[in-house]
Amino acid sequence: MTPPQIIGKLGPLLDAGITSEVQVVYLLVAVRKLLEQRQPEEDEYLKFDYLKFHCDWALHAKLDGRMAQRILRLFDAANLQLRDGGKLENLPDYQHREIEFISKMTYFERELAQFLESYGLPSLDKNRPDGFAHFLHLYAKVIEDCPLVVTDKNKDASIVSVTISVDFAKASQDDGDMLFKVNWTVLDRNGLSGNIYVINSFSLKGFNSMTEVGSFHLTGYDAVTGKQVFALPNYANTRHQCWLSHAWYRSHRVDCRGYPLESGWRICRGRSRLPAS
Numbered sequence: 001m002t003p004p005q006i007i008g009k010l011g012p013l014l015d016a017g018i019t020s021e022v023q024v025v026y027l028l029v030a031v032r033k034l035l036e037q038r039q040p041e042e043d044e045y046l047k048f049d050y051l052k053f054h055c056d057w058a059l060h061a062k063l064d065g066r067m068a069q070r071i072l073r074l075f076d077a078a079n080l081q082l083r084d085g086g087k088l089e090n091l092p093d094y095q096h097r098e099i100e101f102i103s104k105m106t107y108f109e110r111e112l113a114q115f116l117e118s119y120g121l122p123s124l125d126k127n128r129p130d131g132f133a134h135f136l137h138l139y140a141k142v143i144e145d146c147p148l149v150v151t152d153k154n155k156d157a158s159i160v161s162v163t164i165s166v167d168f169a170k171a172s173q174d175d176g177d178m179l180f181k182v183n184w185t186v187l188d189r190n191g192l193s194g195n196i197y198v199i200n201s202f203s204l205k206g207f208n209s210m211t212e213v214g215s216f217h218l219t220g221y222d223a224v225t226g227k228q229v230f231a232l233p234n235y236a237n238t239r240h241q242c243w244l245s246h247a248w249y250r251s252h253r254v255d256c257r258g259y260p261l262e263s264g265w266r267i268c269r270g271r272s273r274l275p276a277s
Contacts, residue, residue, distance in 0.1 A: 001033065002037075003034055003037055003119075006030050006033055006034055007034075007119055007120075007121065009030065010027065010030050010119075010121055011121060011122065013026070013027065014027075014116070014121055014122040014123075014124070014126065015122050015126070016127075017126070017127040017128070017131075018124065018134070018135050018138065019138075020138065021138050021141055021142050023138075024058065024135065024138045024139050024142055025058055025059070025142060028054070028055040028058045028059070029055075029059065031051065031055055031112075031115060032052070032055040032056070032059070034115075034119065035048060035051070035052055035055070035115075048111045048114075048115055049067060049111075050067070050107035050108050050110075050111050051108065051111035051112055051115055052067070053065075053067035053068070053071075054105070054108045054112075054139075057143045057146065057148075058139065058142050058143055060146065061146055062146055062147050062148075062149050063146065063147075063148050063149065064148070064149045064150075064151050068148045068149070069150070069151060069153065069154055071102055071148060071162070072148055072150050072154060072157065072159065072161075072162060073154065073157070074095060074098050074099055074102065075099070075159060075162050075184070075186050075196075076150075076154070076157045076158055076159045077095055078091060078095065078099055078186075078196075079158050079159050079186055079188060079194060080158055082194055083158075083188070083192075083194065088196070099196065103182075103184055103196050103197075103198050104198050105136060105139075105182075109132050109136075112124070112132075113132075128203065130201075130202045130203055133200055133201065133202040134202040134203075136182070136200060136202075137166065137168075137178075137180050137200065137202060140164060140166045140180075140182050141166055143164050144164055144165055144166055145163060145164075145165065146163070146164070147161040147162065147163040148161060148162045148163070149161050157189075158188050158189060159186050159187060159188045159189065160187050160188065160189055161186075161187045162184055162185065162186050162187075163184075163185045163187070164182065164183065164184060164185075165182075165183045165185060166180060166181070166182055166183070167180060167181040167183065168180045176203055176204045176205045177201045177202070177203055177204070178201060178202055178203075178204050179199065179200070179201045180199075180200050180201070180202075181197050181198065181199050181200070182197060182198050182200060183195050183196075183197045184196045184197065
């Protein structure tokens, strides 16, 4: 299929909006075909390494290629520090930034937007301001339980794999927003695991045009200790990244008044309050 034919099929799909896992896979297969047909001189100006990686991740049961190893090396370096009690925010600046951008899939979002624009295709935000957030919850389900696997070339690594899983709220919030959590589970060679996770939200109502979406206070508490583990005073739910944290070699359950999620943690909005005993 030629690039004009592929673009001709993607236009109507993006105009209508991505609403299913099947459509996510269809889009990424088409994007991958277009990437393969790009001329070498085109890559001199715009490289799409992360976009290629995320397309490949959606199409394989496991991934162990060059970009997968690059990402695994970052998580391996973090594992060496976090397993000894280090904190995510105390990692070296470059390492922390890279893990944050990868975990929030910021690079994926940027490169996909640039790619669609370069071919004159509609953006994911055309029909809703939280377009990528909504796309992300579908994409995360596609790649769920499809691990990034360390190869023999990284035989000195302390980890063996990184796997994505997704938790969804059991019910939407009062204003129709759905919260979900994307977990990046790091498995080490001793069978122990750590977890970096990002809380996200999207509207269940959908949008026909760009509209103002309010902001709210988001607070979470550890269910065991009752201590506050995060607070975002002005989180605008037009953005997909909400909060990033980690739990290493232990069970970490966040619980507070508000909206229960399947894995046992809950988010509250409004005034910060400790959970009822």
